Amino acid sequence: MTLEEIDKRYVLHTYARDYTEFVEGKGSTLYDKEGNDYIDFASGIGVNSVGHGNPTLTEAICEQAKRLIHLSNLQVIAPQAELARKIVESSGYDMACFFANSGAEANEGAIKIARKYGETRFDKKRYKVITLEHSFHGRTITTVKATGQENFHTPHFSPYPDGFSYVPRIADIEAAIDDETVAVLLELVQGEGGVQPFEKSEVQALARMLKEKGVLLIVDEVQTGVYRTGEFLASNLYEIEPDIVTLAKGLGGGVPIGAVMTKHKDIFSPGDHGSTFGGNFLSTRAGLAVLDILEALYDSGALHETMLYFEQKLRDVAKQNDDLFEKEVGIGLMRGLRAKEAKIQNAVLKAAMQERLIVLKAGRNTVRFLPSLTISKSEIDEGFARFESALERVRREG
Numbered sequence: 330m331t332l333e334e335i336d337k338r339y340v341l342h343t344y345a346r347d348y349t350e351f352v353e354g355k356g357s358t359l360y361d362k363e364g365n366d367y368i369d370f371a372s373g374i375g376v377n378s379v380g381h382g383n384p385t386l387t388e389a390i391c392e393q394a395k396r397l398i399h400l401s402n403l404q405v406i407a408p409q410a411e412l413a414r415k416i417v418e419s420s421g422y423d424m425a426c427f428f429a430n431s432g433a434e435a436n437e438g439a440i441k442i443a444r445k446y447g448e449t450r451f452d453k454k455r456y457k458v459i460t461l462e463h464s465f466h467g468r469t470i471t472t473v474k475a476t477g478q479e480n481f482h483t484p485h486f487s488p489y490p491d492g493f494s495y496v497p498r499i500a501d502i503e504a505a506i507d508d509e510t511v512a513v514l515l516e517l518v519q520g521e522g523g524v525q526p527f528e529k530s531e532v533q534a535l536a537r538m539l540k541e542k543g544v545l546l547i548v549d550e551v552q553t554g555v556y557r558t559g560e561f562l563a564s565n566l567y568e569i570e571p572d573i574v575t576l577a578k579g580l581g582g583g584v585p586i587g588a589v590m591t592k593h594k595d596i597f598s599p600g601d602h603g604s605t606f607g608g609n610f611l612s613t614r615a616g617l618a619v620l621d622i623l624e625a626l627y628d629s630g631a632l633h634e635t636m637l638y639f640e641q642k643l644r645d646v647a648k649q650n651d652d653l654f655e656k657e658v659g660i661g662l663m664r665g666l667r668a669k670e671a672k673i674q675n676a677v678l679k680a681a682m683q684e685r686l687i688v689l690k691a692g693r694n695t696v697r698f699l700p701s702l703t704i705s706k707s708e709i710d711e712g713f714a715r716f717e718s719a720l721e722r723v724r725r726e727g
């Protein structure tokens with residue numbers, strides 16, 4: 330059997346999967362079985378934040394694996410405590426962390442924190458959570474329900490938990506709040522929904538209004554967090570102080586990890602929440618190495634320079650190809666090109682793969698770029714050269 334045959338026979342069909350067989354990566358370059366190189370403008374889906382085969386990260390993982398990979402959370406775990414301190418200090422917020430294994434799980438933790446807050450801090454229980462249309466918060470039953478896209482709420486998986494509602498715009502949130510509303514959950518830059526950033530002034534006004542009303546602000550930074558937008562958190566960039574923040578994708582550089590942090594540090598008591606794997610030696614050691622690498626990149630100004638360079642390239646591409654694209658969208662290294670028609674999106678993805686460049690989709694008509702934060706200028710140049718060839722191919726082949 331070929332690998333494709335084995336995969337199709339034994340793995341459940343939940344992804345529209347590409348069958349290029351990658352065997353190695355270095356920085357933002359991937360190699361397939363035949364030794365062909367590909368430029369990686371996707372980094373998983375914003376996960377390989379420090380590139381492939383990063384020596385600092387791989388050494389940290391190997392060293393930790395030789396000592397201890399895992400103990401239960403009934404034991405103290407040194408790298409977990411250190412990573413929590415590092416995350417809290419980098420954020421600048423007076424918060425504490427809980428570690429999970431994914432973005433959806435981090436958001437589940439956030440919703441549990443909000444629900445307990447709503448149950449214990451008010452005479453009348455508050456439990457409702459408002460989210461935004463086109464949001465994405467995960468694939469568990471609860472986070473699917475929190476996701477503001479009706480097509481995700483398929484009857485296949487019903488009934489869903491109560492208490493979630495959606496509004497089209499930030500300006501509509503205030504009117505949607507009632508005396509049972511405990512929290513608003515939102516992404517500052519909607520990722521899966523189309524790389525759509527919200528206005529800073531609008532987000533700041535929202536944060537003020539929620540504080541006045543005693544409604545919690547949960548910011549889902551699973552995609553925007555860990556320097557993706559240029560600051561440690563997008564919340565830092567937007568200069569707001571959320572009650573709860575969730576992280577995952579870029580935090581472990583590819584090792585599964587999620588985190589929820591809150592300023593309500595005494596909300597949970599032992600037994601309220603937990604995870605078998607969450608925060609173990611391996612994943613938190615990886616997180617520490619990732620943050621060391623990215624903090625140095627940030628402090629030296631190199632991250633900012635990479636972001637400006639990438640942005641300029643993308644602007645040029647958008648301008649020179651305005652027959653295909655409406656505009657360039659996004660912040661930092663979370664970028665997109667809004668295609669004029671939905672069918673252009675798929676055609677570009679396919680052509681890019683033929684030119685040995687990996688890009689992503691977002692929403693109905695956005696081509697998305699989530700490169701590693703350590704990507705080099707020459708890899709950016711090569712990637713955009715291949716992207717131009719892919720666009721020529723789209724025009725030729727229609």
Ligand SMILES: *Cc1c(COP(=O)(O)O)cnc(C)c1O
Binds near residue numbers: 432466468550
């Ligand atoms: C990817 C993503 C999630 C889900 O993360 P998983 O690790 O796949 O569970 C949640 N929220 C946002 C904003 C995401 O981008």
